[in-house]
Amino acid sequence: xxxxxxxxxxxxxxxxxxxxxxxxxxxxxxxxxxxxxxxxxxxxxxxxxxxxxxxxxxxxxxxxxxxxxxxxxxxxxxxxxxxxxxxxxxxxx
Numbered sequence: 001x002x003x004x005x006x007x008x009x010x011x012x013x014x015x016x017x018x019x020x021x022x023x024x025x026x027x028x029x030x031x032x033x034x035x036x037x038x039x040x041x042x043x044x045x046x047x048x049x050x051x052x053x054x055x056x057x058x059x060x061x062x063x064x065x066x067x068x069x070x071x072x073x074x075x076x077x078x079x080x081x082x083x084x085x086x087x088x089x090x091x092x093x
Contacts, residue, residue, distance in 0.1 A: 002033055002064075003033055003034070005033065005034055005035055005036035005065075005066050006034045006035075007028070007031065007034060007035045007036070008035075008036045008038060008068075009025070009028050009035065009036070009037050009038065010038040010040055011037075011038060011039055011040050011041060011052065012040065012041070013041050013042070013043055013044065016041050016044065016048075016052060022055065022059070025037055025055070025056060025059050026059045028065070029056075029059045029060045029063050029065035030063050030065075031063065031065065032063040032064050032065060033063075033064050033065065033066070034065075035063075035065040035066070036065065036066040036067070036068055037056045037059075037060060037065060037066070037067050037068070038067075038068045038069075039052045039053045039056055039067065039068070039069045039070075040070070049069070049070070053067065053069045
């Protein structure tokens with residue numbers, strides 16, 4: 001059974017605008033299952049948030065960090081990337 005993440009990194013619009021977001025997210029994800037990356041950005045378009053989720057999923061893969069996204073983004077990702085995204089991208093309320 002996968003342990004619950006102990007560290008939750010939740011994005012804001014300011015965090016998403018950082019040029020070093022990928023480096024920071026990769027460093028966090030490297031901690032593995034103890035970390036969850038939350039893709040949030042209330043003023044972002046759905047397409048922009050899908051881009052963030054896709055990026056987080058690629059960074060979280062090998063170390064097995066969790067990625068959480070709004071439910072509507074998870075459903076749009078399923079249409080774009082198939083069942084693999086559904087299995088790895090957990091929705092949050």
